[in-house]
Amino acid sequence: MATKIRLARGGSKKRPYYSIVAADSRMPRDGRFLEKLGSYNPLLPKDSEDRIRMDAERVKHWLDLGAQPTERVARFLEAAGLREKAVRNNPNKAEPGKKAKERAAERAAKAEAASAE
Template identity: 75%
Template sequence: MAMKIRLARGGSKKRPFYRIVAADSRMPRDGRFIEKLGTYNPQLPKDSEERVKMDMERVKYWLDQGAQPTDRISRMLEAAGVLEKKERSNPNKGEPGEKAKARVEEKAEKAAAAAEAAAAPAEEAPAEEAAAEETAE
């Protein structure tokens, strides 16, 4: 039997409350479970001790029995120091979207055009002054 340590949702609409449970992976999310291991209340502030409560002895027991934690539960266990921290890689997440890239290119083109416009009259002005001096003489 493939066991999972996962969240089972409770609470009313728009007011989530989760039980941390050990369940057969074939059972539905809020369905039958083997054992309740704790609770998770995302409504509370992150620094609150009441936000995540777990029976660590039972969690360790189920991990030793081969139960696989879900991503969210593994992050909670990493924060509690039960599991070692995994290296996660999502290189596309930090990359800007197509429209943002286009805006950056547009802005760079405008800045380059403005710099050219500012440099061009400054170069022409001394030449005009020299030409004006020659005609005056």
């Protein structure tokens, strides 16, 4: 069975609240799960203790059994020190788009022409 540690959404419309659960990867996001491991409340301030709560011992147990955390849960585990920090690199994210590059080239050409006169 492919097991994942992931978020299951709860809460009402516009008021999200997530449970951190160990679940079979074939089950729906908010469907059946094997065990609840913690909770995540994104509406609380980032420095709040209650924003992310999880049972570290049970999370370690599921990781030892081969459960794979999702990207967001992996970040929570890295912050808690339960998993080593993965190297993430997206060099294209900071690069401006095609139109922005064209505008910058036009500005540079205009500035060069103005300084040449």
